[in-house]
Amino acid sequence: MSHNTFGHLFRVTTWGESHGPALGCVVDGCPPGLRFKLEDLQVWLDKRKPGQSRFVTQRREDDLVKVLSGVMLDADGETMTSTGTPISMLIENTDQRSKDYGEIARQYRPGHADFTYDLKYGIRDYRGGGRSSARETAARVAAGGIARLVVPGVTVRGALVQIGKHKIDRRNWDWDQVGQNPFFSPDAAIVPVWEEYLDGIRKAGSSIGAVVEVVAEGVPAGLGAPIYAKLDQDIASLLMSINAVKGVEIGNGFAAAETSGEDNADEMRMGNDGTPIFLSNNAGGILGGISTGQPVVARFAVKPTSSILTERQSIDADGKNVDVRTKGRHDPCVGIRAVPIGEAMVACAIADHYLRDRGQTGRLK
Amino acid sequence: MSHNTFGHLFRVTTWGESHGPALGCVVDGCPPGLRFKLEDLQVWLDKRKPGQSRFVTQRREDDLVKVLSGVMLDADGETMTSTGTPISMLIENTDQRSKDYGEIARQYRPGHADFTYDLKYGIRDYRGGGRSSARETAARVAAGGIARLVVPGVTVRGALVQIGKHKIDRRNWDWDQVGQNPFFSPDAAIVPVWEEYLDGIRKAGSSIGAVVEVVAEGVPAGLGAPIYAKLDQDIASLLMSINAVKGVEIGNGFAAAETSGEDNADEMRMGNDGTPIFLSNNAGGILGGISTGQPVVARFAVKPTSSILTERQSIDADGKNVDVRTKGRHDPCVGIRAVPIGEAMVACAIADHYLRDRGQTGRLK
C-alpha cells in the first residue's frame, strides 16, 4: 500500500527519495489566473532548507524549485500565470554523501521507520532514509507556496513554542521575532535558553522533541464540512503525516479536557460593523468542522529524531541483535524545520476546502 | 461542501439527523464470508447508547441496529454471512422530545456548531443538533462492529483516562475494570473521585472535558503507508472527526516533545521464538506510518459540551445579542460516551489498511 496524494480538489502528489536525482510534486486543481514568480515559492523553501544554523542538519541543499508545467510565462520571463492544469515542480538533490549512511543499510535504528519499511516492502532505499527522509517535505513546502495563493487574503504563519521542557512565554509572542532567530521562536527571551540547551544536545549527539504552532489568519468563515472532511480533521490528518509528528491539537486542544463548559465557550457579540465578534478562541477558529472566521490555530508535537550517536539496542535485517549508533549529519531538533512544513500543510488544507466551497472555475464565476 | 464517507477500501458512509426518523450507515468493501449475529454488533451500540447512568444524557434510545443488505441469513434465522456487497444498517430514532430544543432554533450556543452551520448552509436542522448531534456516532459504532470482524485476532479497547484535571493512576490499569463502572475507567480507585466530581458538574448544569485512550492489540505488523495515508494519520483523522474532539496523540504523543532521542527510542531484541521484541512502546505501535506489531495506542481530548445551564453571551440568527442557556437533557461529560466511538474509529482505520494490504477477494485468495 502506497498513497502519495492528499486533498480532494486541491490535490498534491509528492514523489522522491533522499538520495535520488530529484524530488518533487504535482499540484492539481489549482485555479487558473494565479500570478506569481518563482521567488514567491522559493521563499518558503529557503525557510525550510537545511544547513542554515548549527541547530539543524548540516546537509547542504540549495533546494531550488523549478516549475515544469501548468503556467504561462509573461514576456518578462519571470511572472507566471497558472492555467488550471497541473503544476509540476521539481527540486534536485545535490548533496547526497551516501557513505555516511552506508553502514545502516541492514541495521534498524530504534524508533525509525527502517524496521517497518523493510518489514512491509521487503526492500528499502536506506540511503539517507530514502522515502522516509524529511527531504520529502521540501515538495510539500513548494505545494504550500501555491496553496497560499489560492485563498485571497489568507496568512499562514508558524512558530516553535516548545523545545524539550522549555516553553515560550506566550505573553512575549511577537511574530516579527520569528524570522530573527534560528528557531522560529516568537519569544525573543527564550532564544538564549534554547541555544544553550540545544548546544548541549548537539554536542552529546543526542536529540530532543519540540512543539510547533501554526496560525492561519484571514480564513473565510464557512470552510469545512460537518461530519467527515472537517477542516480540523483534514488539518490534523496532514500535520500527523509529517515525519516524526506524534500529536496534534486544534485551539486549546488537550487543555479542553480540563476546562468547564462555561470557560471553554467562546462567547460572541455583534460588532459595530454588523459582523460577529468572538470574545475568545478556545475553538481554534473551527466549530463543528467549519471555520468561524477567527484565526485557525493548530499545534503539533515532533518527537526527537531517532538518529543519535548513543548506542541503542536493536536488531538487523538478518534478525541478529545489534547495537546501533548513527553517525553522519542529523538534526538535534527536527522540530525546528517542521515549522514551514506545518505552515504548508495548513495552507493546503485551507486551499482544498476553499475550492470545495467556491468551485474551481475561472471565467464562469 | 458535504462529505460523509471515510475509508479507502473499507468505506463507511453515515447519514441521519438527531430528530429524523432514523440514522444509519452503509459499510462498503467488507470482505465476503464474515459470519456474525446481530448481537455481535448490538453489544457495541449498547455500550454507547444514552441513558445508562446519571453521568450521561437522559435521552432514551434503544439504538437497535438493523441490517438491510449485504448478508445472507443462515437457516437459524440469526447467523449472517457477509456477501461482499454493501452492508446497510439502520437505527431508528425513538425518543426525540423536540420541545426541549425549540427555543434555540435561532440562538447560537457559544462553542457549538450552530453558528457555523447556519453560516455555511443558510439552513440548519436545529432539532437536537440535527446532523451535528452525537447521535450520528451510533452509526459509526455499528460500522466499527463490522470492522472488528475484518481483521482476524485484533482487539480494540478504549478507556477513559482523565476527567477534568483528575487523571487515572496508570499503575492501576485493569481492563476488566472498564466494564464495571459508568466511566469506562480502567482504574477502580478513581471511580469514586470521578463520581463525586461529576455529580457536582451535573447539578450545576455545567460540563467538563475528558481524555480517552484506545488500544488495539493484535494489529498485524506492516499495515499503513509511508508518507500519506499513514496508519497514525488515518487514526488521527477519524478521531478528530468525532464531535468535540480537539486533540489527538499517538504513543507518547505530546510527551515526545519533552523526551530525548535516547529515551524515546523503542529498543529491540530478537525474541527466543525468532520474532522481534520491543522493549518499550513510545511509538504507539506505529513507525513511519506503518504498524510494528506492538499495540497501537491513541488518545484524544474531548472538550466539554457547549450545552450548559449557565447563561453565556452570544448572538442569534438575526444578528442580535442574546444570552443563551441550554435547557433539556445533556451530557455533563460527553467524553464518557466517546470511548466506544473512539474504539470504532480505530477499528475502521485498521480494517481499511488491512484490506489495502491483503486485498478484498474471497475465493481467489
Added chain:
Amino acid sequence: MSHNTFGHLFRVTTWGESHGPALGCVVDGCPPGLRFKLEDLQVWLDKRKPGQSRFVTQRREDDLVKVLSGVMLDADGETMTSTGTPISMLIENTDQRSKDYGEIARQYRPGHADFTYDLKYGIRDYRGGGRSSARETAARVAAGGIARLVVPGVTVRGALVQIGKHKIDRRNWDWDQVGQNPFFSPDAAIVPVWEEYLDGIRKAGSSIGAVVEVVAEGVPAGLGAPIYAKLDQDIASLLMSINAVKGVEIGNGFAAAETSGEDNADEMRMGNDGTPIFLSNNAGGILGGISTGQPVVARFAVKPTSSILTERQSIDADGKNVDVRTKGRHDPCVGIRAVPIGEAMVACAIADHYLRDRGQTGRLK
C-alpha cells in the same frame, strides 16, 4: 473488492439486493436549499418500475421512495428543503417470490454474473440475482431525481432508439411521443413494429438487445475537466456501470470513425445575441472533456438479458456440465427500462461537475 459509490462532490452510494427487505442510496454533497416534494422523485421511479407493460418483467413493485434524512419538512408536511447533509433514501422490496429462482442457486446462467460473482466472492445471493439484479437501479433513479434539482435549468431526457435491428427513423423524433408508448420511443411509427417484434421474442422466452439515447439540454458551458474526469468520460463510466450495457457513445460516436475532419467539425458563428452558435453537434455537446453549451448527447447499447427459456450449455458450482434454462419473470428487452436509468446517470454526472465548478456553499455565495 467492492465499491458502491460514484461521484466526486455529488456522491451517490447505493446498497441492497433483489430479495432483501429494501434497497436504497445515500446522496451526499447535495447543496442546501433545494425544495421538492416526494412526488418529484417518485415520478422517475414510476417511469422505471417493473410491470408496466407486457414487454418488461412482470414483477410487481410499487417502488415507493422514502426520504430518511437530509431535509427539513415544511409546515405543509410535504415540501422538503435540503439542508446540505446526506439524503438517505429507501425503497422496500415487496414482491420477491423467491421460489422462481431457487433452482438456479448453483447453476451459472451463460452470459450472467452468476459465474464471476461466485468465483470472486465464494458466496452469492442467488435470489433474483442478488446485488446484480437490475433492482439496484431503482436507487440510482432516486439519486438522479435529486441530481436534476441541483443544476438550474437542465433537462435530461432519454429515448429508446433501437431494438434488435429495428432502428427509429430520426426524422420522426418527437419527445412528446416518448411518454405515449411502452418503449419510450420518440418515433410513433416504429411502435407497432416493435410491439409485434417483441411479442414474438416474449412468447419464445427469448430476449433482445437495444440502444438508448440520452439528451441533456440546458447544460451550462464549461463543465468538465481537460484530461481525466472529463464530462464525457464520467458519463461513459456511469452508463457502462448499468447492468448489461456493452457500449457507450458520445455525440456521433462510432460514426466519427468514418467521418472526415471537414464533416466532423462543428462549425461556429456568433449569434445576434452575442453568444456562439454551433452549426452542428457531432461532438455531442462536449469538446476536450468540457461542455460547450450544446445539448449533451450520449447513447448506450444494452445486451439481451441472459435469463431465457431456451436451454444453454453451462456449468454449475460443483464444476458439472449442465443445461440451463431460466424460468420465472424476466424482461424480453431490458433496454426499455434502461431509459430512465440512463437519464439518472447523465443527470448525476452533470450535477457532480456543476458542483466542482460552482462549489457547494449555501449562504456564502
Added chain:
Amino acid sequence: MSHNTFGHLFRVTTWGESHGPALGCVVDGCPPGLRFKLEDLQVWLDKRKPGQSRFVTQRREDDLVKVLSGVMLDADGETMTSTGTPISMLIENTDQRSKDYGEIARQYRPGHADFTYDLKYGIRDYRGGGRSSARETAARVAAGGIARLVVPGVTVRGALVQIGKHKIDRRNWDWDQVGQNPFFSPDAAIVPVWEEYLDGIRKAGSSIGAVVEVVAEGVPAGLGAPIYAKLDQDIASLLMSINAVKGVEIGNGFAAAETSGEDNADEMRMGNDGTPIFLSNNAGGILGGISTGQPVVARFAVKPTSSILTERQSIDADGKNVDVRTKGRHDPCVGIRAVPIGEAMVACAIADHYLRDRGQTGRLK
C-alpha cells in the same frame, strides 16, 4: 475543476503541456520488487512516438523516458527494482516549433478543445494545444509500461481495425502483422488499401477517424467489482479519457443490441483439466463487471483530428466570426497512434483491479 489522476490503488497522475520543458507522470501504488530496465518502458514509448511514418505527425520527439524516483538501481547500473514508493517519470519536449501554431492563439478550431478551454479557464496554453495536446499521452504510455509489470502473465495488445469506412477482415487477424506495418494493422491485406486511402487524406490536408481494438490476455478471473468500479466501467472511463475518443465498446458492444439472448450467451463447459471453458466471448471477458478469465476485449472510436487545412467557419476569442485553417504538422489519422495509448489504459485498469484484489504488500504476503 482539474483532475489529473486516475486509479484507486494503482494511481497515475500526469502533468505537462505540449510546449513546456517536459511532461511526465507519477505512478503511485506500484508494488515493491518489480524488476525492469529503462528499455522495458521505452519500447512502448517508441511505439507511440511521432514521426515514424508519413501517416502521423511529423513532429520529431525522441520521447526518452527518465525514472526519477521509486526504484533502486542494481550494480549493473541498468536494472531497476521498484521499492513501493511513487515512480516519477519525465519526458522532455525537444521539438516544439512554436511558430507553426502562433496564429491560432485566439482562433477556435471547430471541433477542438480551444473554445471550451478558453471558456472554462479564461486562459489557455495555445502552443501546440497545450494540455489538450496528444503529447500528454506519452506519460500514459510510460505508466502503462509499469502497469504491465504489475500483473504476472498478462499481455495487452492493440490493433487498428478500421480507418474511415475501411475495416479489416477479421479472418486475416495475425498479431505478428501488427508490428510490420505503419498502421498497427493485424490484417496484412488491408495495408495497401489504407496506404492509398490515407495518402489521399494527407495530401488533401484532411483527416479521418479510426477504430482501435485492445485485447488483454492472461487477465486473472475475478478482477473487478459488481456495481460501480466494474472492470469494464473503468476501462471505458480510461479509454474515453483519451483525446478524440467518442465511443467505447466491450466485447461485441453495440452489436449486442442486435443479438438475441440465445446467440449472445457465452456457453460454458468444463474442460478436461477441470477449468471452465467458454465457447464464445461476446462478453469480452467481463461478466457483471468481473473478469471471467477469457481475453478482455475493448474497442474505441477515434474522431478525425480537427486540425485540417480546409477552412472552416468559427469564432475567435474576441467573439468575431473567422474562417480557420490549421497549418503546421498534424496527424491525418490520430487513431493510429492511439493504439499504444489504448493498450496503456487497459493495462492500468487491470493493474488497479489486480491490486484491489490481491493487496499491495511485499514481504507480508
